[in-house]
Amino acid sequence: MAGRERGVPCSLSPRAWRSWCRGFWLGAGEGRGAMLRSFSYVTGHTGFCGTIKNSPSDFVVTEIEMPEHLLRDTRAESLQKTSEALLEQSSPCLQQPKKLRTEPPRPCAQGCGGGGGGGGAPSPSERDPSWAGGDCSAPPNKNQRQGEPAPKSGFKEASIVDSLLGKPMSELLNKFACDLKDAWDLENNADAATREFSLGPMLDKKNRADLHSAVRQKFPFLVTVTKDNEMIVKGNADYRELCQLVTEKETSDFFKFLDAKLENSTFSFEPDGNKEHRKAVHHFINRKFGKLLETKSFTVTDVNDHPKMSIMVRFREKSWSRKRSAGGFQEKQDLYTAFTLQKENLETLEAIGFLAAELGVLPSDFSYTGIKDKKAITYQPMVVKKVTPERLKEIGSKMENKGMRIHNIHSACQHLRLGQLKGNHFDIVVRDLKHHSHDSSADLKERISEAMENVEAKGFVNYYGPQRFGQGQNVQTDQIGLALLNENMVKAVKLFFTPEDTDDPVNNAKRYFLQTEDAKGALVMLPEFKVREKMLLRALNRYGVNHEGCTKGWLNIPHSMRIFYVHAYCSKIWNEAASYRLKIYGSKVVEGDLVFSEENDESVSLNDKVHVVTAPEESANRYSINQVVLPMVGHSIKYPSNKVGQWYHERLSKDELQMCKFRVSPLQMNIPGCYRPILKNVQNLSYFLEDSEKGIEIEDNHLNESKVSLHISFDLDPSCYATVCLREIMKCDF
Template sequence: MEDDPVAASVPVLDSFISDHDGFFGTIKNCSRDFVVTEIDIDGHVVTEDSSSVVSQPGVCYDTKERTSQAPSKRRESASSACRPSLTQDCSIPGVEPTDTAAGKQHDVPSLRGESLDLSLVLGQSTHAELEKFVTTFRNGQKVLAKQELTLGSFPDKLQRAKVHRAVRHHFPFLMTVTSQSEIRVKEDPDYKELSGLVSEEDAENFFRFLDAKVPGTTYTFRPEDRKQNRTAVHHFLSRRFGKLVETKSFSQQGVTKSSSEQKESSQRGETRISVRLRERGKTTKRSAGERREEQEVYTAFTLRKENVETLEAISLMAAALDVVPSDFTYAGIKDKRAITHQGMVVKKVSAQRLMEKAPDLERRGLVLSRVRWASGPLSLGRLQGNHFDLVVRDLRPHPCHGSQKDLAALVQEAVDNVKTRGFVNYYGPQRFGSAQTVQSDEVGLALLKEDMVLAVRLFFTPEEGDDPQNQAKRLFLQTGDAKASLALMPMSKPRERIMLRALHRYGTGPEGCARAWLALPHGMRVFYPHAYCSRVWNHAVAHRLAMLGHKPRQGDLVWVHGDTGGLETLEEANQSQIHVVTREEEEQGVYSLAQVVLPMPGNSVQYPESTLGAWYQARLAQDGLQNCRFRITSLKLNLPGCHRPLLALPSNLTFSLQVLGRGAGRRGGGGEECQLEDDAASPKPQNDTDTACLNMTFDLDTSCYATVCLRELMKHDL
């Protein structure tokens, strides 16, 4: 290896996997040419519902109809397959949410949009064992009342939660217990006691109601005219669930329900017991923990944005709702120059309040749909990937590759190669920002070196131009006057405005600059160190391919887990799943290049035991990070790093070519006309009146970039 391993590295994004010729084309001519739809952690495609808004889990309220792009057939089928039907086993008899504003009542599903199929949650064999256990138990063999059934071990917390909810939904008379990561089921003593006071059907439905924990809902038991029995039920519910519910008896005189049975009972004046979930904040004596809990109301929704950055969208919504940006959580950051659909959760904001602001936000390019109650925040990276609907316009062969009639063959060869071999899994240019003077990774390097003043100055380095944003940046760098700069900074630049407000308050010294960075939400401030680590990863993979070729070599790291399960699983992989390739394994070709992973720098990663490991050390030392712990204590940032696959492979890839007259319009993915641009400087097809466009759809794992996939297809930088 050379004395200076960093100097020996090749230019970033200089490596391709396939050797087809490629072609020219333009992307993102208009926003509808680039549509990104998130695929959540359960494999559900996150699409907007154009005719309804959800105020409780799975319950739709009519709202004004919104014009939205029609989903592709692939997304439409995926959505219908993944979402449980609202008419099949999703409502609980006797449960009614209160909607005083609309004067409507709706059934409430017991689960929060999750699968109710136990065979999927548990697996076929475990599900069969559970069914057998339940059948024996319900047939009156009370000898089993003290026995338990083990459902197996579930290391993942979210999976355990799914098991608990699904089992309780189907079998409310069972109790689920977790020990370590093992889940066991046995008879629920509370159910047993309640079923001695009311019917088994009422007992089961009450426990489903209790498990759902949907605020503002009530459960009504069947009529009970014997006061002694009602008193026993009241006492039981107060003793066991008094902190969660409040009960009352009422007569149904004069009340008319939809069913004939309810109508009859109301005419007879029968008495029922109603149970309502307590509203937080109603008790007179509350602990500090209970007061904090009052603030932890979570509302989930689907965000459709167009030509707006994710973090800018969050700032706009936070300002409209009078909350801080950190109250919003999301699974991933989406492109700005695109139409994107993604799931989000906001804390301390009700569904009704969110919808009140929806019309104002829609005027800013933000459309909210499927608004619903959520059990907690989203976590960054908790998604399976993204679905892309793309249009590449003005296609033409590279000048040395033949005429327009060869275009179809060029595209077919490129698609076949990418389908089978994938592409180098580079971080795309949007990871580093659009700035030409100073990019995000340079700011991130300054933060990792804990030079807060330099990081602020780099952050406010202006570009060419005399627009208000750059005027404000120049004024700050020249005078240090944060207040005057804030007055010039456009409202559409939330990060800059947050920083300037903090700098005005705390000063522009080292401590003031640190507090200015800390004023940004976690997702915003961690973006910059991540950008630096991503830049190092891009350089590392380019160096790896140039120096060691396209086969696994001794010292490479490979992921040996049998099922890749996407990048999300890999980032959570135990270190024991990362294996160092031996000389014998290299010679025998045990592993493929698709199994090779490279570390993104952090404090919890393993580095290759090849020349690439030395390259990492030299690169970090060159940047002054030889002793970096990848923790920025003053900014509450910790960067554990991850092992990222060298290659990415698109799935469900389809494409079609269309030849149009030059200047003719074409509907860009959602019903809006997009005129083709006539670029006189671009290479022309043989027939100047014709131009071709490529329509593509495909899925990528989380943290993979469609622009990088297109780069491999087209064999040129975009």
């Protein structure tokens, strides 16, 4: 990291550190407060002043859980509801399905796309010397099924595919499969190996498993991969390679056998008198699927009663120990425990750090549907893996000392997913009510009533709130995200460890690390619950504080945590784009704007549902501002074709991202982008005024400003920020 070479001061007070950090990292650019003040408003009322979050109890957030019947996989809902499943944030953007990398996936021991790599299982010769991949004269057991894949009907598989995908998508899949096979026949068709087809998101775990199996049984030459609930199909390079060694029928039957995974089943290739050819087949299977399968040659007789050798394949014994059931293989049921987490004055990830440290599990073993406010009392469902309900109950009293309570503990069958919520309910108290300094009106109650009616009718700009970026921090999350996008790993680490101007163990440890580059010493100083910091420091201690070491340090943090910083940067750009769009065009929908089509045709991709407004449509006022969306930057979105699109390109260029592909390969991060509506509406809005001293509701128009508080309740969609809604109501920046 070479902190001393860059002028990092060796001994500064916390306050001096704050001054130095701002000067070193932020430069002379526009401050955060100025950026917030540039945000637009939808409504034209005057508003009023007040303070929020005087105490956590003044800001209570309760997650609205999605009803079970809405969790079924209807892809039209999934595109809108799994907001940051692609962004791994809780933002209900309209999302572009991810594209996977173009090389074939690694073989895996569970047969997802074709078997395992090497290692792990005992040598076959250790268990049965005759299964060593060589020739043997002993015939196979007559009771074993030879050359028979799973007894599944092609019609049955086609029916399953049709029922799970729907006819339009099933027909598109058939066309993709046929086109791919045709392309394989053309030796000079270079793009055949990179072709992919998305089946869209599928939330239900059982439906996903059924569809994986049905597609691979119907089309053995395809592989299926799940990425953040989205199912991708593409050509199986292993299938194509085996076709060069044996007939296509044998290849097809072999991959069906591999996918079916029937216990005690075997597969036999056709008799083969060529030893070198048999050797090549042995080597292919051991190289591609050696962790899962083992091979052996047996003497058999052909149709003319001539002795020949045939290769038989069976599953290794160890592979069955992981997944076994009466009817074949099934996924091992993990232990899941669901609960409601109540936290106060804690970040969601910080709370998870406390829980993980106490339970002895990883932070990644926790799942949740969204990040909740820190300066609030929040209630949200969570699920933890590998922890029993009894164990979770045991730590309840300890967690209360950390500002958490655990309610409604019960067993669950699977984890939660980001964005898998209906919304949030807010109960907020605004204190110290008064007029704006420029407002000469004497009737504050009228101002409040006017504000509530306007926002209820017209909504608010759907900005990401300041807590998204680390409100009040010296270095905010979007700055770290920008450094990661630029692949400046060392700078990202420096930003991550930049301390606040407080004298506490966490910030003292950060300050010590930047001054000394002593990762091991900083580790000792950090409290146990600072999980991300400790993960990063352990890698830095092992690999060094340099580009390679910092890269490995970021990789040591769970993917969902490290990509959070990149998404914060994308959110900042979206906020600025929304302000620019409203500033130059206002509420009028103009040519080049993007609007989202509500059509439910499952075969239409997300980008095809995002329509570019034409000049005739602008003249006819065909669309309203509520239908306009703006892209969250990424590699798979399209930009407006008006001045807003030009602004995006200039803004990214300013941050040296004009050539960025929004894939950070060293950190295994892929940012496809999505679409977010400019405006949002508030639901179930209600309010009343209360005398803060007497605790009674006020109904007359004579308010003693200093003694009155405003109680507001409302519901918002996922990823909408209550502070942003309040900003629109009050015309105040927080």
